[in-house]
Structures are given as structure tokens and as C-alpha cells.
Amino acid sequence: MTSEVNHDFLNQLLKKAQMPSQHNLSLGDLKLLASAFLPTGAEAPSLRPKAYVVLSAICQGARSSQKKEKDENAATHLLVQIFAPLVVQLFGETDHVSLLTGAAFLTALFQVDPQSATSIFVRDGLVENVTDSVELSPSPELSIEITHLLGLACGHKACRAVISTQIVQWLDFTTQQTTEPALQIASSLALIKLSKGAASDPPENGTPNVPAGRMYSLAITMCEAITSRETESCLDAVEGLAYLSTDPVLKDQFAKNPPFLTELFGLVPTKKMAVQKGDTNTSLIYGVVAIIYNLISYRPRLNEEQEQMEKLKRMAKVAPPQSNNEASTLDDDEHVKARIGLLITAGVLPVFAAAITFTDSAGIRQNAARSILCIVEEKENRGKVLQAGGAKVLQAVIKQSLSASNSGAKSSMPSISSQELDAFQALAKLSITSSPVQVFGPNIGAIYDVIRPFSILLQHPSSNLLQRFETVMALTNLASHSPDIASRIAKADGLVDKVELLLLEDHVLMRRASVELLCNLIAGSDEIFDRYSxxxxxxxxxxxxxxxxxxxxxxxxxxxxxxxxxxxxxxxxxxxxxxxxxxxxxxxxxxxxxxxxxxxxxxxxxxxxxxxxxxxxxxxxxxxxxxxxxxxxxxxxxxxxxxxxxxxxxxxxxxxxxxxxxxxxxxxxxxxxxxxxxxx
Incomplete structure (x- = not known):
């Protein structure tokens, strides 16, 4: 079927997809489009990206046509009308190519438009046809494609409700088949996603249970795939580990496995040559950075009311108290600090610079900044972060955030999310305990440039007291560097007004930091001296x-x-x-x-x-x-x-x-x- 598909056909189909009506797409057109997602064939690697563009255009066109109705369900229903006949027909066949095409296409649809893919997946009889296809045409190739499809479906609550116990048993069986590593890892990923989803699903959803204790054996399988450099399954293994690395017990095991960490970090390219060859996989790098963040993230700092709510939640859980206590202990600050030390020893710091250099993913940048923020929580780590270029990483992340915010005048507050403030806070922490030259280098322009981000963090409506405190401390250090910098800080829109309000804070350290900053500004800035005299x-x-x-x-x-x-x-x-x-x-x-x-x-x-x-x-x-x-x-x-x-x-x-x-x-x-x- 692939031989009938080429780039010219996909270009023509893309033009059709961009027309106002979706009715000009025939079943034959869609069948040829589906064949472009097949994993085999000489042209498959070059056709598949274009096929994703066409599929995305069809989905966007359908949703745009329903915008006037402001009804997401209507758009999903339209897409189901377009794609369901094709999927049902392909899974109704018995030949290997049709079944493989159906699995590959529905897998792609889950990635492009999960709402319509979910609606098709839960149709009566489809899941049975999907699982029967493995028996009708048994082959490692089809089994892997079906497993990938099930793995994506397990990420959605409605799909988990139609997953049968027999499917779980089949997935569990394939995770133990070491002769097919790719199938073993794909099945392991599907079980992990099903288990994680089941933990949040209510009993009435009908999500089947994953065999008890399987997560730890699956974790070993995933780690072995990384350490053995199983390149074909690397992406699935990293995705599975990203889910598993939220478990406190597994966090500790992963952090205490230096060979695994070395190979994991090695998945992020550190040479521009890799990019020139087109070897960079954004999804893979995102997964690696997400695992790093999961391993070293501190528990959220809760206020008294939030702590009481957490206690009530823990009391309501049916899990044995001992397991809760163990998880709680392994995720306390001391264990997190220990894991951070182990990851630094294993070479985690250069990963962040490489990750943001070779990709343009906002998610990667955010996780890199959050990870650095966790690492610089301890003062003794800050020098190591600076030596590894951590300040430059944070500056690059902040620059991207400000560019993406599309703010108008520099004096206005840009549309920065509370999550993006992590990079600002991490840079502030580095600026507290080191001289500006150590953090920003000899280029005075870099010091000038950071004043605005610090001003934004100080005045942002979502910033918390700790972030404001650390920002004021960082600005105090900058202001003491030279009168020129103090004068520029004084001119930052709204900054001094905010600091004066913080003088009235009940918190002793916040009040102290604010008066120290004003003292430095009075000494260094003629404008502030005149303001008070x-x-x-x-x-x-x-x-x-x-x-x-x-x-x-x-x-x-x-x-x-x-x-x-x-x-x-x-x-x-x-x-x-x-x-x-x-x-x-x-x-x-x-x-x-x-x-x-x-x-x-x-x-x-x-x-x-x-x-x-x-x-x-x-x-x-x-x-x-x-x-x-x-x-x-x-x-x-x-x-x-x-x-x-x-x-x-x-x-x-x-x-x-x-x-x-x-x-x-x-x-x-x-x-x-x-x-x-x-x-x-």
C-alpha cells in the first residue's frame, strides 16, 4: 500500500484538508493517508512526518469549522464521522497490512487529536477487533504497533474503562518475553500507564488492575533497556521511567544506580554534530529532563491549612500506614539532597545546557529551570552550577519566556506564568551568594539585562514570599556592585514602590532584605537619594x-x-x-x-x-x-x-x-x- 503513496499525493491531500469542507476527503484518500503511517517501507521515514502534517490539518480544519458553535463535542463528532469508517474497516479485515495500517493510523490519531481517537477506540466491538488482530496475524511488527496503540489509549480514562482483563494479561505476558526487546518495553510502558491511570480512576470506571508489585520489576526492565543501549526501545523506556520516577522508592533506586544515570544523561546530545545529522529527538530529551526533575524535586512547601488537608488525605487512603511512612521518608528534604548529590556526581549538570541548546521545547526549558532551582537550593551546589554554565541556561530560558510573552512596553508586566518564574528564582538564588561577575561574566550588559527579570519576579502577582525575598536579596547584591547598576535598578518601573511596601511586611527576613536594598540604592543612586532627601x-x-x-x-x-x-x-x-x-x-x-x-x-x-x-x-x-x-x-x-x-x-x-x-x-x-x- 505504501508504494501508492508519495509526497505529491500527500501535498494534494494537504490542499484538500485546508479547504473549508471536509467532505471532499474520500475513504480512498484516507486509506492512502493511513498507509503513510506504516512503520515499514523504504519511504516510511520520509513520508510519516508529512502524513502527520496532513492529519493535523484535517483535525484543525474540522475543529475550526465548529468554532462558531463553541462546541468541542460537535468537532469531535465530525472527526469521528470522518475517521471511524476507515478504522472500523481496517480492523474488520484479516490481512496483516490492513491490521497494521489500522493500528498505525489510530496510534497517530491519538497523538494528533486524542478526543476523536478516544471516541473511536471506545466504540462497541473495536477493542475486541484490536486484540483479535494479534491472533489473526501474529507478528512482532503488528504486536508492537498494537502495544503502542494500547499504551496511548491507557493514558485516557474513557479508554481504560474498556480495557479488558485479557488485554492486561496479554500485556503482562509480553513484558516477560526477552526475545523481542522492543515489544517487551512497549508492553511495559502500556502497563505502567494503565497502572498510573488506575490509581486516579474511581472504582466505577472499571479500570482493570495491574498485577501487584509489577511496577518494580517493570522499572528494572526499563533501566536495563537504557543501560544496554537498546536504541529501538529507548524512547518507550524513557517515557516509562518518566512515569515511574514519581515513586519515592524508585527515585532512590534510580539515583543510586550510576551506570543507569550515566547512560540516561548520555541520551542528550552534547555535540552540535548530532544536530547537524538530525539525530536530536525532542521527545527523548524531554523525557530525560523530566526524569531528572522527578528525582530531585522537593515536596511543595505547604502552609498550615494545606498541611492539614494533606494529613486528611493521607488518613483517607487505604494503603498500609507503613508504606505511606516509607514513601514519605524517602521524599523528605534530606533524601532529596542526597539524590541531588548523586546526580551531580553522575554528571547531570551539563545535561541542561545541552538540552536547551539542541531543542526549542518550552517543556524542556521549564523542566531544566525547575531542576536547576532544586539543585541550587543548597548553597554548596551553586558554585558547581555556575561552573557548568547553569546561569547561562537560566538566562536563555528567561529570554525565551520574555520573548514568548509578547509584552509591549518594557514597563508593563509580561504574561509570564507562575511555572516560568522558577527560572527567575533560580537565577536570583545564584545572584545572592556569588558576585555579579561570577554569575553573569565580565560583560556588564548581562548584569543590566537581568534587572528586568528580577523586577518582574518581585512584582509578579503569582510570586510567593520566598521568591520576593530572594529577588530582593539578589538585587541588593547587584546594587552593591556599582553605582551605575544601583541607578539602573532604581529606574526599573514600579520596583522601588514594591520594595517600600515590603518594608511593612511582618516577616522579619523580608523586612530586613527590603531595607538593606533601599540602603544600597540610597548610597548608589542619585535618584533614590533625592527621593528620600x-x-x-x-x-x-x-x-x-x-x-x-x-x-x-x-x-x-x-x-x-x-x-x-x-x-x-x-x-x-x-x-x-x-x-x-x-x-x-x-x-x-x-x-x-x-x-x-x-x-x-x-x-x-x-x-x-x-x-x-x-x-x-x-x-x-x-x-x-x-x-x-x-x-x-x-x-x-x-x-x-x-x-x-x-x-x-x-x-x-x-x-x-x-x-x-x-x-x-x-x-x-x-x-x-x-x-x-x-x-x-
Whole structure:
């Protein structure tokens, strides 16, 4: 039948398929199209891709014609009318070629339009004809094609309901036939998909049970197919392992099998020569990266309500408690960390760069980024990831996400999904603990480019508190690199406004990170310095927040907040605002005094706040600038009296004499200068 099919015929059929009406496709046309999916024949490899294009065009045309009705069922019904007569006729024959053609075509339809393929598969009598075909024309070739068809069908709930126990027994029997490796692996994949589907199907669906304990023996079969380099069955084996690698027990077994990991990683080409030869298989690479992610993914971090729901779900399960406990233990953070270490040792890190280089799959990019995010969770892994080019991988993934989002102006929030934020977060983690040059290289343009992704992650409506925290930490590190970078961060649309809101967060670390970033921006960006020191009515309220944060228990937060005040205090407007805060709230001098000497304002029975030389230095700078910038004699008299009343003068004297927490000469000199200005 293949001899009657050629590229010219498929091109003509493609033109017919693109016409408004689907009624111009005859049964003869469809039969010839179906023959192009046959796995054998000299022209099969070149005809099959074009045949998929034609089949896809037919399905898209049918669905487009029903768009006005907005009824998916109507489109599916139309496709069933087009294809069902052909499938029923082919499986009604007894000759080998017709049966093989029917299996190959329905397999292709499952891949192109699973809704119509499912509707055809569940028709009365079709499954029986499919299984009878193996007995009518027994051959390894037909058995493999039927097994592939069953494997695809097992991925759909409605199809699983019509799978009989006899089919399961036949699949189980063929998984043990080592003389036909391709058939053995294909049958194993079908059983795995049936078992995984049965776990989520309700009892009334009628999904048959897979023999107990078979998953572990099937896992061995799949691993052996990889380690023995069974190229013909490699794709099926990888797909089966992608399903199996979600099981905690099997995760541990796979990770502790170095030969298997080495061969698995070797399936991803690392040389451009492979691409030039056309050897790259996107589905295979996707499966490899999916397995890697399954092995090293942490359990989702749940809030209290979600944890309670999970407990209720576990209590409702009928599985023995011991098995639940074992699975839970093998999937805890310590076991995940151990598996990550084993995969790094086995050479997983170069796989990600190769995977995204040789394919253009969004799924591969996303799984690569998610995997890197898991790996860089541990700080000691981050240097290894950087050495393997992990930052470049993440930058490439982010660039693709931003390009695909079709955002207009750079200031607008692009349509990035919450899943795509994993790449942004992973790059932020790397940027926290390493210098910008280590992460982005000597090219300053790469550092400039990452500011926008970090701004997006910080402001994205789906970002969680951890992602926002890590983004602020990364931006803080970038801002400290140079004033130029700090200025560019300050200009990112909406970024500073968001950080100012985060100053009010209840979470201590989030609040600390936000004030540290603002402190760095004030020191490095003229724009932000002016924002906090100009004559705007908002300046006083902004300074009031910094003053309040200089009085919290968390010492790093106090250091950053008082550091911001010290940096701003040379500006006359800031000194006026701080003096006004003292007159209105009577809090400025007491807080400064406590920074200089925590014992000066509390009874001996009260808790004494920690202090350190940094806090003393910042307080001395602030008070020296306020005294020095206050020229009005009446105001100077008032602040002098209030400074003495709250013990500020005594605290300065103790610091100047070296009786405080620091003996550092510059700090003592600063305190002396403050005292001198106060007396003047």
C-alpha cells in the first residue's frame, strides 16, 4: 500500500484538508493517508512526518469549522464521522497490512487529536477487533504497533474503562518475553500507564488492575533497556521511567544506580554534530529532563491549612500506614539532597545546557529551570552550577519566556506564568551568594539585562514570599556592585514602590532584605537619594519608617535602617525632617541614644537591646549632621535641651571617652565631633 503513496499525493491531500469542507476527503484518500503511517517501507521515514502534517490539518480544519458553535463535542463528532469508517474497516479485515495500517493510523490519531481517537477506540466491538488482530496475524511488527496503540489509549480514562482483563494479561505476558526487546518495553510502558491511570480512576470506571508489585520489576526492565543501549526501545523506556520516577522508592533506586544515570544523561546530545545529522529527538530529551526533575524535586512547601488537608488525605487512603511512612521518608528534604548529590556526581549538570541548546521545547526549558532551582537550593551546589554554565541556561530560558510573552512596553508586566518564574528564582538564588561577575561574566550588559527579570519576579502577582525575598536579596547584591547598576535598578518601573511596601511586611527576613536594598540604592543612586532627601511632602513619612526600623529587635534591620538615615543625614531637608519628627513624636533622639548606648534608656530589669560598633557609628553620624545642619538658634536651643533630657549627651560622652561598645578611633572621633557641634 505504501508504494501508492508519495509526497505529491500527500501535498494534494494537504490542499484538500485546508479547504473549508471536509467532505471532499474520500475513504480512498484516507486509506492512502493511513498507509503513510506504516512503520515499514523504504519511504516510511520520509513520508510519516508529512502524513502527520496532513492529519493535523484535517483535525484543525474540522475543529475550526465548529468554532462558531463553541462546541468541542460537535468537532469531535465530525472527526469521528470522518475517521471511524476507515478504522472500523481496517480492523474488520484479516490481512496483516490492513491490521497494521489500522493500528498505525489510530496510534497517530491519538497523538494528533486524542478526543476523536478516544471516541473511536471506545466504540462497541473495536477493542475486541484490536486484540483479535494479534491472533489473526501474529507478528512482532503488528504486536508492537498494537502495544503502542494500547499504551496511548491507557493514558485516557474513557479508554481504560474498556480495557479488558485479557488485554492486561496479554500485556503482562509480553513484558516477560526477552526475545523481542522492543515489544517487551512497549508492553511495559502500556502497563505502567494503565497502572498510573488506575490509581486516579474511581472504582466505577472499571479500570482493570495491574498485577501487584509489577511496577518494580517493570522499572528494572526499563533501566536495563537504557543501560544496554537498546536504541529501538529507548524512547518507550524513557517515557516509562518518566512515569515511574514519581515513586519515592524508585527515585532512590534510580539515583543510586550510576551506570543507569550515566547512560540516561548520555541520551542528550552534547555535540552540535548530532544536530547537524538530525539525530536530536525532542521527545527523548524531554523525557530525560523530566526524569531528572522527578528525582530531585522537593515536596511543595505547604502552609498550615494545606498541611492539614494533606494529613486528611493521607488518613483517607487505604494503603498500609507503613508504606505511606516509607514513601514519605524517602521524599523528605534530606533524601532529596542526597539524590541531588548523586546526580551531580553522575554528571547531570551539563545535561541542561545541552538540552536547551539542541531543542526549542518550552517543556524542556521549564523542566531544566525547575531542576536547576532544586539543585541550587543548597548553597554548596551553586558554585558547581555556575561552573557548568547553569546561569547561562537560566538566562536563555528567561529570554525565551520574555520573548514568548509578547509584552509591549518594557514597563508593563509580561504574561509570564507562575511555572516560568522558577527560572527567575533560580537565577536570583545564584545572584545572592556569588558576585555579579561570577554569575553573569565580565560583560556588564548581562548584569543590566537581568534587572528586568528580577523586577518582574518581585512584582509578579503569582510570586510567593520566598521568591520576593530572594529577588530582593539578589538585587541588593547587584546594587552593591556599582553605582551605575544601583541607578539602573532604581529606574526599573514600579520596583522601588514594591520594595517600600515590603518594608511593612511582618516577616522579619523580608523586612530586613527590603531595607538593606533601599540602603544600597540610597548610597548608589542619585535618584533614590533625592527621593528620600528632597522637599516632597512624603519624605518625612519615608524617614519615619526608617527611624522606626532602627528601633526593632533584629540587629541587621537596625543596621540597614540607621545606615540609610546616616547616608541621608548630610542633606539639610533630611535634618529638618528628623528634627520635626523629634518635635512631633519625641522619638528621634531616644532611638539615636539607644543606638549609642542601649543601657541609657531602660531600667536594669528591662531587656537591653543588642548594639554593635556599626550602630554606634551610624547614630554618631546622624546626630552630628543634624546638629551641624541646624542653624536656627531657637531650634538649636530646643534640640539641645531635648538631647540632654533623654540622655543623648551622656551617651555621646561615654562613646567619645571609649567607654561604650567600641574603641574604634574613627567612631570615637565622630562622637567627639557630634558633642562639639552640640555645644556650639
Amino acid at each position: 528632597g522637599d516632597s511632602p512624603n519624605v518625612a513619612s519615608k524617614l519615619h519608617i526608617f527611624l522606626a526600623l532602627s528601633d526593632v529587635e533584629d540587629v541587621p534591620t537596625r543596621l540597614a535602617a540607621s545606615g540609610a538615615l546616616a547616608t541621608l543625614s548630610p542633606a539639610p531637608n533630611v535634618c529638618k525632617a528628623l528634627t520635626k519628627l523629634q518635635f512631633d513624636k519625641h522619638r528621634f533622639f531616644p532611638i539615636i541614644t539607644q543606638l549609642l548606648d542601649p543601657t541609657s534608656l531602660v531600667d536594669t530589669e528591662d531587656a537591653i537591646m543588642d548594639t554593635n560598633p556599626g550602630l554606634v557609628h551610624r547614630a554618631a553620624v546622624c546626630i552630628a549632621n543634624v546638629f551641624g545642619n541646624t542653624k536656627d538658634k531657637a531650634i538649636r536651643d530646643i534640640i539641645s535641651r531635648e538631647a540632654k533630657a533623654c540622655g543623648l549627651v551622656e551617651a555621646l560622652i561615654r562613646v567619645a571617652k571609649g567607654e561604650g561598645v567600641t574603641k574604634d578611633a574613627p567612631i570615637l572621633h565622630q562622637a567627639t565631633q557630634a558633642l562639639k557641634l552640640l555645644k556650639e
